[in-house]
Amino acid sequence: MIKKRGAMKPLILINFKTYPEAAGKKALLLAKKIAAVKTKKYVIAVAPPILALKEVAQKTRLLTFAQYVDADEYGAHTGEIIPAELKKSGVMGALINHSEHCLPLKLIKKTAEACKKQHLLTIICAADLNEVKEMARLRPDYLAYEPKELIGGEISVTKSKPKIIIEAVKLVKKISPKTKILCGAGVRSRQDLRQALELGTEGVLLAHAVVKAKDPKRFLEEFLL
Numbered sequence: 001m002i003k004k005r006g007a008m009k010p011l012i013l014i015n016f017k018t019y020p021e022a023a024g025k026k027a028l029l030l031a032k033k034i035a036a037v038k039t040k041k042y043v044i045a046v047a048p049p050i051l052a053l054k055e056v057a058q059k060t061r062l063l064t065f066a067q068y069v070d071a072d073e074y075g076a077h078t079g080e081i082i083p084a085e086l087k088k089s090g091v092m093g094a095l096i097n098h099s100e101h102c103l104p105l106k107l108i109k110k111t112a113e114a115c116k117k118q119h120l121l122t123i124i125c126a127a128d129l130n131e132v133k134e135m136a137r138l139r140p141d142y143l144a145y146e147p148k149e150l151i152g153g154e155i156s157v158t159k160s161k162p163k164i165i166i167e168a169v170k171l172v173k174k175i176s177p178k179t180k181i182l183c184g185a186g187v188r189s190r191q192d193l194r195q196a197l198e199l200g201t202e203g204v205l206l207a208h209a210v211v212k213a214k215d216p217k218r219f220l221e222e223f224l225l
Helices: 026-035 050-059 083-088 105-117 129-136 162-175 190-198 216-223
Strands: 002-004 007-009 011-015 043-047 063-066 093-096 121-126 142-145 180-184 203-206
Touching (some): 011 180, 026 043, 026 216, 050 063, 093 105, 121 129, 129 142, 129 162, 142 162, 162 180, 190 203
Parallel strands (some): 093 121, 142 180
C-alpha cells in the first residue's frame, strides 16, 4: 500500500519486463494507456524496461519502479544502475531479487540499504517461505511473494498456494510489521486480486496479463472493478 491523500491503498505493480509489446517507444505508449485508467481504490505503478524508465517516470503520473538496481554509488563502475541516478530520474523505487534476476543474500541487503539511502522504495521478492523469512529481516517497504514455477503461467498463486500466502503474511508481520506484502505469479483476474487481498496481502504484481492484453487499458479497468 502507498499512502495517497491520507489513505492507504493497495498497490498494483505492472512489470513490463522486456516483452516486445513494451520495447522501445512502445513502453511509453503502454504506460500512457495504463495511466488513463481511473481508480480510487488502488495505486497503479509500473516497472518499464531500463531504457524507457526515465521517460515513463517523467512523462506520466504513474509511480515508476526500476526492474533492477545495483548497490553501488557514483564511481568507477561500468554498466551499473545507480540508485542515486534512479532518484534523479523521478523513479519511485526498485524491484530487488526478482526470480528472473536473483541475487545472493548479502547483495540483496547491500542493494536495499543503498536504495533506502536514496529514499527509494524497496520491493524485495521471495520465492518460498524460507526466502520470505530472510527477506523480511531486511525490513523492506514491500515484500513480494512470487513462486517461480507459477510466473508467466495460467494458474494464479492465489489459487495454487493460498495457505502459503497466509503463512507469508503472518511471517512478515511478525518479523517486520511495517513491511507491506504483495503477491504475484499468474495473477490475471479481478477474482485473483480480490482473493489476494482477502488472504492478507496489500497488493499484487502483474506482467504478461496486462502487457500482452489486446487492450491493456480495458483489461486493467475490468481487473480493478
